[in-house]
Amino acid sequence: MQLKIKDRFNKELPADPILVNTRRQVENACFSYAAPKTTAQPVLLHVSPEMLLELGLKEDDTKTETFLNVFTGNSILPNTKPYAMCYGGHQFGNWAGQLGDGRAINLAEIEHKNKHWAIQLKGAGETPYSRTADGLAVLRSSVREYLCSEAMHHLGVPTTRALSLALSGDDVIRDMLYDGNAAYEKGAIVCRVAPTFVRFGNFQILAARNDKETLKTLVDYTIRHHFSHLGSPSKKTYLRFFETVLDSTLEMIIHWQRVGFVHGVMNTDNMSILGQTIDYGPYGWLEGYDHNWTPNTTDSQFKRYRFGAQLEIGHWNLYQLANALYPLIEEAEGLENILKSYNEKAKTQYLTMMRSKLGLFSEEASDIELIFSLEDLLQLTETDMTIFFRNLSDFSIEKQSEGLDIIKDAFYVINDVSDTIRLKWKSWFESYTERLKKETVSFEDRKKKMNLINPKYVLRNYMAQLAIDDANKGDYKLIDELFQLLRKPYNEQPENEKWFAKRPDWARHKVGCSMLSCSS
Ligand code: AMP
Numbered sequence: 050m051q052l053k054i055k056d057r058f059n060k061e062l063p064a065d066p067i068l069v070n071t072r073r074q075v076e077n078a079c080f081s082y083a084a085p086k087t088t089a090q091p092v093l094l095h096v097s098p099e100m101l102l103e104l105g106l107k108e109d110d111t112k113t114e115t116f117l118n119v120f121t122g123n124s125i126l127p128n129t130k131p132y133a134m135c136y137g138g139h140q141f142g143n144w145a146g147q148l149g150d151g152r153a154i155n156l157a158e159i160e161h162k163n164k165h166w167a168i169q170l171k172g173a174g175e176t177p178y179s180r181t182a183d184g185l186a187v188l189r190s191s192v193r194e195y196l197c198s199e200a201m202h203h204l205g206v207p208t209t210r211a212l213s214l215a216l217s218g219d220d221v222i223r224d225m226l227y228d229g230n231a232a233y234e235k236g237a238i239v240c241r242v243a244p245t246f247v248r249f250g251n252f253q254i255l256a257a258r259n260d261k262e263t264l265k266t267l268v269d270y271t272i273r274h275h276f277s278h279l280g281s282p283s284k285k286t287y288l289r290f291f292e293t294v295l296d297s298t299l300e301m302i303i304h305w306q307r308v309g310f311v312h313g314v315m316n317t318d319n320m321s322i323l324g325q326t327i328d329y330g331p332y333g334w335l336e337g338y339d340h341n342w343t344p345n346t347t348d349s350q351f352k353r354y355r356f357g358a359q360l361e362i363g364h365w366n367l368y369q370l371a372n373a374l375y376p377l378i379e380e381a382e383g384l385e386n387i388l389k390s391y392n393e394k395a396k397t398q399y400l401t402m403m404r405s406k407l408g409l410f411s412e413e414a415s416d417i418e419l420i421f422s423l424e425d426l427l428q429l430t431e432t433d434m435t436i437f438f439r440n441l442s443d444f445s446i447e448k449q450s451e452g453l454d455i456i457k458d459a460f461y462v463i464n465d466v467s468d469t470i471r472l473k474w475k476s477w478f479e480s481y482t483e484r485l486k487k488e489t490v491s492f493e494d495r496k497k498k499m500n501l502i503n504p505k506y507v508l509r510n511y512m513a514q515l516a517i518d519d520a521n522k523g524d525y526k527l528i529d530e531l532f533q534l535l536r537k538p539y540n541e542q543p544e545n546e547k548w549f550a551k552r553p554d555w556a557r558h559k560v561g562c563s564m565l566s567c568s569s
């Protein structure tokens with residue numbers, strides 16, 4: 050197995066000099082060296098072929114002992130020093146102090162075809178940042194992270210990636226619902242990959258500790274290595290850096306709204322500086338279109354991270370990042386102006402995205418009403434988001450389609466669609482018809498374009514749970530089936546039509562399907 054190792058991270062950033070994994074507050078440092086825990090009996094369950102290619106590895110490599118040992122923490126790549134990163138964060142709106150990579154250990158940074166990747170094991174044991182936990186991960190959350198991060202990539206949503214999913218062979222104790230019923234579960238390890246895993250929280254912790262020197266080192270490092278197109282570090286460049294992070298964060302959240310993804314824990318420690326979706330915990334996919342929905346039961350009271358609030362939370366999180374960068378800029382105005390631009394940008398981009406979901410590729414002032422009235426209508430009865438938008442591309446004014454006929458499969462309970470609601474749909478489709486007449490693209494072209502925006506297949510919550518239930522029994526076929534399905538989420542896949550279906554009734558209130566906790 051040949052990986053081209055780069056050693057620049059360790060040389061440039063201050064490291065925590067203590068070489069043990071014991072938990073502690075790590076000051077004046079950006080990371081701590083930490084050795085992955087050796088595992089009892091690791092078994093490789095799945096490898097992403099796309100990610101293998103990206104890293105310059107071959108299918109044959111995955112059959113070697115080296116591959117298994119490296120990506121489960123049992124051996125360390127030559128000339129590398131694994132480390133865990135120091136970060137803090139606002140959790141559910143409150144400053145939580147040092148969090149850090151409690152169970153993620155960066156193995157190395159590598160380069161392939163001019164791309165730079167950090168490779169990390171999640172669930173590899175304690176680090177200085179583990180607080181009261183064990184640093185391990187269970188199979189259920191690892192399957193969810195592995196499948197979803199690769200699925201998001203294929204959906205065109207910026208995301209961290211996953212190379213492999215493995216069992217550790219160790220059992221891990223978890224109180225899944227935090228209700229006093231702890232039980233043993235199978236331990237697992239995901240190998241995650243991203244250009245960098247630096248988060249908003251990496252800057253925040255240094256600002257919170259008034260450690261301006263280390264803050265500057267980290268910001269300059271980040272700009273030099275990941276935002277070099279912005280120019281060499283200076284106050285001006287710091288502002289451009291902030292604006293770039295704002296833009297990419299916004300773009301990522303617009304994609305979430307497009308595909309119906311709810312992150313579930315948009316704490317500032319879960320915001321990548323690259324605007325990539327990171328930390329797949331109690332995330333979920335909208336089934337019924339509902340702005341108030343969150344999959345995270347820990348957040349069920351205030352629903353801070355509900356689907357309809359994600360854009361607003363993005364802004365709140367960026368505000369915290371601006372505060373963290375302020376000590377280097379010492380002038381609020383520039384940061385404030387960039388922050389102020391967010392709402393207008395968000396509104397414009399949201400409208401463009403929603404227009405494209407409706408097959409509208411020109412702009413009319415009345416589009417806002419058409420879109421808002423659709424959002425209201427979708428929430429009057431439980432209407433499946435994915436099926437609704439996918440089927441909408443069949444609506445044709447040329448063929449004089451009957452709107453309700455086209456979308457009827459998206460309704461969860463057809464009897465809930467009262468006469469009043471039917472009339473509202475009828476009138477919405479009349480407005481939609483009028484609007485489509487102003488478009489110049491043909492029905493066929495519109496359908497093609499819409500089908501590249503509205504996915505046919507997403508990782509519905511119950512689908513991941515079915516794969517997890519099987520995996521817990523030692524059957525891993527469904528992991529592969531879903532992985533293959535989700536490689537081409539926009540394609541018609543007649544053999545996989547069964548996955549283009551509403552959530553089955555048994556999954557409505559099942560743990561893991563609609564109710565998820567942060568326990569992982
Ligand atoms: P997450 O839910 O992955 O965003 O985790 C929040 C923080 O808790 C991160 O610092 C994690 O590394 C840490 N954490 C979560 N689970 C564990 C665990 N089992 N052991 C140690 N740290 C953990």
Ligand code: MG
Nearest residue numbers: 318319327328
């Ligand atoms: Mg996290």
